[in-house]
Amino acid sequence: RKEVEQDPGPFNVPEGATVxxxxxxxxxxxxxxxxxxxxxxxEPKLLMSVYSSGNEDGRFTAQLNRASQYISLxxxxxxxxxxxxxxxxxxxxxxxxxxxxxxTRLSVLP
Amino acid sequence: EAGVAQSPRYKIIExxxxxxxxxxxxxxxxxxxxYQQILGQGPKLLIQFQNNGVVDDxxxxxxxxxxxRLKGVDSTLKIQPAKLEDSAVYxxxxxxxxxxxxxxxxxxxxxxx
Numbered sequence: 001r002k003e004v005e006q007d008p009g010p011f012n013v014p015e016g017a018t019v020x021x022x023x024x025x026x027x028x029x030x031x032x033x034x035x036x037x038x039x040x041x042x043e044p045k046l047l048m049s050v051y052s053s054g055n056e057d058g059r060f061t062a063q064l065n066r067a068s069q070y071i072s073l074x075x076x077x078x079x080x081x082x083x084x085x086x087x088x089x090x091x092x093x094x095x096x097x098x099x100x101x102x103x104t105r106l107s108v109l110p
Numbered sequence: 111e112a113g114v115a116q117s118p119r120y121k122i123i124e125x126x127x128x129x130x131x132x133x134x135x136x137x138x139x140x141x142x143x144x145y146q147q148i149l150g151q152g153p154k155l156l157i158q159f160q161n162n163g164v165v166d167d168x169x170x171x172x173x174x175x176x177x178x179r180l181k182g183v184d185s186t187l188k189i190q191p192a193k194l195e196d197s198a199v200y201x202x203x204x205x206x207x208x209x210x211x212x213x214x215x216x217x218x219x220x221x222x223x
Contacts, residue, residue: 004152043201043214044153087152097166098143098212100152 003027004101006088012107017078021104023071023088032091033064035073037084038103044087047073078108112136114215116202122221128190131218135183135204141165143212144177144187145201153201159185192222 006023013019025033033050048055050062050071061074071088088101115134123129135142140161145153156175158166162182170177174193179185189196199217 043216044212045214046211097155097158100145100154102150102152 006101010105034089036087116215126191133202139204143203
């Protein structure tokens with residue numbers, strides 16, 4: 001079993017749609033969690049951290065379920081500019097080891 | 111704040127040749143990472159430095175890959191000899207101590223033919 005798994009995608013959605021991505025991790029000792037965004041031929045950039053209580057940043061909501069070892073990212077009112085690959089990242093040892101998932105590609109269509 | 115600098119931006123080499131990549135992290139960032147990202151996959155950690163010491167190189171193919179960070183600042187990653195399957199983007203990232211956020215460089219896209 002891979003350490004971090006994500007929905008295989010791609011997700012093709014119309015503008016204005018709500019889309020959710022799922023991520024599971026295998027190491028129950030994982031400490032912190034993140035979503036990164038990677039545009040085509042660009043480097044990954046931090047989108048948001050994921051907290052146990054869940055957190056929201058504008059149209060983006062991240063949720064963590066430690067018992068199920070599951071993380072989600074919800075994007076509401078999708079924009080064309082949201083088209084990118086979304087990478088789930090799990091930190092296994094307080095910053096010493098960040099493990100990236102394979103990514104889920106999103107295309108928002110006009 | 112200046113970002114993570116990497117060079118070259120692109121490199122095309124023949125198999126069995128050697129290649130080196132350079133990374134200059136954000137000033138003051140003690141932790142530096144090299145990642146390999148094959149097309150369609152997430153980044154895979156190759157090596158992690160804390161200052162000039164290696165923290166994790168368990169996934170570095172040491173028969174052909176080497177990396178150093180001699181003065182705890184710049185780092186170089188070398189592949190010798192290259193194989194076709196080494197074609198990938200090589201990303202450098204740095205992080206300050208007690209800061210969870212990574213900052214990535216723009217990467218070096220390597221094509222081995």
